[in-house]
Amino acid sequence: MRTSICLFTRDLRVHDNPVLQHAARADRVIPLFVLDEAVLRGPFTRPNRTAFLLDCLRDLRTSLGELGGGLVVRTGTPATEVAGLADEVGATEVHVAADVSAYAQAREDSLREALRTRECALHVHDAVVTAHPPGDLVPGGKDHFAVFTPYFRRWAAAPMRRVAAMPEALRMPRLRTGKLPAREELCPGELSPELPTGGESAGRQLARQWFADGIAEYESGHDDLAGDATSRLSPYLHFGCVSPVELVDRAGNSEPERAFVRQLAWRDFHHQVLAARPASSHRDYRPRGDRWREDPEAFRAWCDGRTGVPLVDAGMRQLAAEGWMHNRARMITACFLAKTLHLDWRLGAQHFLDLLVDGDIANNNMNWQWMAGTGTDTRPNRVLNPVRQAERYDPTGEYIRRYVPELRSLPAKALHDPRRIDPADLDRLGYPAPIVDVDAANAQFRADRGQP
Missing domain, CATH: 1.10.579.10 (DNA Cyclobutane Dipyrimidine Photolyase, subunit A, domain 3)
Structure with a gap:
């Protein structure tokens, strides 16, 4: 009996998720999210995003439950938790989405090393976090595009993967799933009072409204500050509650829709820059000799x-x-x-x-x-x-x-x-x-x- 682990990271959705789609082809699948202690202790964990993340995980757990599965939640180091779970259930494969930050790349290396001696294969899926894989579109003799316009021409012409089908059902072994902690346990502190609700359900509803009522005004009104004629989908894209591939697939060919798709390409552009130059997260990509003031x-x-x-x-x-x-x-x-x-x-x-x-x-x-x-x-x-x-x-x-x-x-x-x-x-x-x-x-x- 083949057992797989579907490791969710920044792809907290059941629709158009190649990670879940491929993992679900096994006889049994364990959907897993690891509350990464290194991330929780670091400067990236903040109250607003933590609250949104927990919304996403609650919604994901509900959606997986409707498919006959559930969401296993563990706290620790991803490689350690995945390897331990693989030993516990006899998993022979782990599926995860590719990502671009230096930390994400180090996490992938750690997973590969932890599974290497366990006869458990690691499958890393592209075009889950982004519409095009960051390393697929490169100019001749270089590892990334440094200027958006030529990148966009290549991006728009390149074939995109098909929207992945959602599994009809999940077969999951009986095991302890773990409870989701309260936000204050993970990251105490004050929340912004008008935070959006996180999760795939909220993100897909917002996307439906956007394509039905909002996108027609996007090209002419996206810079109108008071009008706020933007999709507000960016938090849901960040956590993978909505799929960039599905958004591009759903958009038509009108001028407003093309303008919106161009913004999705900008998102991919920055991901491919960071994938090629991880240090640019904190170092000048092109130093200008600035001597910043201290005030x-x-x-x-x-x-x-x-x-x-x-x-x-x-x-x-x-x-x-x-x-x-x-x-x-x-x-x-x-x-x-x-x-x-x-x-x-x-x-x-x-x-x-x-x-x-x-x-x-x-x-x-x-x-x-x-x-x-x-x-x-x-x-x-x-x-x-x-x-x-x-x-x-x-x-x-x-x-x-x-x-x-x-x-x-x-x-x-x-x-x-x-x-x-x-x-x-x-x-x-x-x-x-x-x-x-x-x-x-x-x-x-x-x-x-x-x-x-």
Whole structure:
């Protein structure tokens, strides 16, 4: 009797999951998730993502139960727990999704080594976390694409795997499944008050609504901060509650749908960069000789949404409230930290990871490098002026009023440009004066980079 282990990592779904599909072909299958002690002790485990993860695991356990199986939960080192379970049930194969971070690659190596002497094969499945495997699309003579446009042309032309069928039923031996701990046991701390609900059920419902009612406005409205015409699927993609392959397969060929698919390709792009250059999670991909300032007070003001620049503060307060931020606001707040305040992008990347439900190393840190001008951006010295950005992407000031309510009574022109606000009004409203002269600071950044 052939017994397999389906090791879930960032693929917490039963639909379009090649890992589960292949594992379920055995006579018996054990779905397994390991609460990795090394991850739980590390800087990546934060309250918002932990709460979302537990939602995902509860939902996955229910879905597997409906197929006749269940979810075994263990706590420890993945290689040790998988090897121990393989010995316990006599498993001859383990299935897991490929992933790109240095830690994920080390985990795969440890699994392979632990199973090598047990006559238990490790099967690593591509195109589960991403739509295309990171190493499949490479330019001639190189190990990855460093520029998005040629990568996207190759990505769009390459055949994608078919959507995997969900198993009709699972046959699982009797064994202790283990209970899911409370969030406070894993990661105590305060949650953002408006977190989304995690899990495949919530993610698929959101995707259905998006394709039915939202995507038609995406191309024209995705930068509209107040309109929020985005899918909000990123947390569900991060945890693998929805499949990027299934999303691409479901999208049609209209202009809005193509624009949405392009964003999925950006996600793959950053994953293939990180897969080829794991150190770029914390080292400059393209060093520019920056000497970052040290200013703890300015950094704290940025984190708290108290910079005195309304659009920047609105974005940071949305992050604190929801564990999520509009992509245009992410770009503006990141540019402000790295290029206006000239503080190290790694500080901002870690703060985002502390709060973002969708925060992963590939998209978060590579996007931060892109905005800091140390990553793959072909125009590394570009600066997003928050005044111009507010006028263009929040013309009525609705987004700023939503997240900076003390300024709700002010006209849009004042919300766009804090220089238009009387200092006496700032005191009355309890809002800080700008901590920096934006134009002067941006000019200094350009001068430091040798740009007139």
